Amino acid sequence: MTQAKIWAVVPAAGVGKRMQADRPKQYLPLAGKTVLEQTLNRLLQAEVFSAIAVAVSKEDPYWPKLECSKHEKVITAAGGKERADSVLLALKSLRDQASDEDWVLVHDAARPCLTSTDIHFLIESLKDDEVGGILALSSHDTLKNVDSIRITETIDRSKIWRALTPQMFRYGMLKSALEAAEGNPAVTDEASALEMQGFQPKIVEGRPDNIKITRPEDLALAQFYMEQQ
Numbered sequence: 001m002t003q004a005k006i007w008a009v010v011p012a013a014g015v016g017k018r019m020q021a022d023r024p025k026q027y028l029p030l031a032g033k034t035v036l037e038q039t040l041n042r043l044l045q046a047e048v049f050s051a052i053a054v055a056v057s058k059e060d061p062y063w064p065k066l067e068c069s070k071h072e073k074v075i076t077a078a079g080g081k082e083r084a085d086s087v088l089l090a091l092k093s094l095r096d097q098a099s100d101e102d103w104v105l106v107h108d109a110a111r112p113c114l115t116s117t118d119i120h121f122l123i124e125s126l127k128d129d130e131v132g133g134i135l136a137l138s139s140h141d142t143l144k145n146v147d148s149i150r151i152t153e154t155i156d157r158s159k160i161w162r163a164l165t166p167q168m169f170r171y172g173m174l175k176s177a178l179e180a181a182e183g184n185p186a187v188t189d190e191a192s193a194l195e196m197q198g199f200q201p202k203i204v205e206g207r208p209d210n211i212k213i214t215r216p217e218d219l220a221l222a223q224f225y226m227e228q229q
């Protein structure tokens, strides 16, 4: 049996509405490069991926201008309406090269502070797993269920985790789970698509500096984390 390869998929076809900038947030400057270049550099530096499929919007004028779009390990795929559609299109772009048993790590373009430590820890933790799993963070704050503005109950914090990326699954399982869930708005990450198939992805504790750039203030925070790393 040949050894399973490891692929990366990077959804980068969002418009970054909450960022309220003049361009999609993955193309905003961060520590001398664009956010997307920082993210791809982190993945390339890990030296574990056979290739990285990046889903970008068809009308995206920024992507072809980035040097990394021509990198030998980078494959350009089309983006879709929702994040899950972009991920599925990127998976399909690997169809001729990937086999069902290969691993895929799906990682948001908007998470440029990912460390090699976390990539290797995730792979080490899951490489013998039946299903796969995700990097996640426990919650430090006390959590409340709220009915409009009034608290109805306090949630058992020990059972709540925040889903990060990368999320690591077998190529074949992930592709069919996303195909089965196409158009379902509840599929906001890869794990949720697998959950709908009855699987229970594993939780792997990640680093808190692996933030997703969502709002304007997150850029300064990402810059700070990068300087600290």
Ligand code: CTP
Binding pocket: 010, 011, 012, 013, 014, 015, 016, 017, 018, 019, 024, 025, 026, 055, 079, 080, 081, 082, 083, 084, 086, 087, 108, 109, 110, 111, 212, 213, 214
């Ligand atoms: N994404 C994508 N295709 C979409 C929507 C999102 O590839 N149709 C990507 C984004 O580019 C981002 C990641 O999925 O890297 C996480 O999504 P999010 O943080 O929500 O980014 P945006 O959708 O761009 O931001 P917003 O929701 O504020 O518009």
Ligand code: MG
Binding pocket: 014
């Ligand atoms: Mg979004």
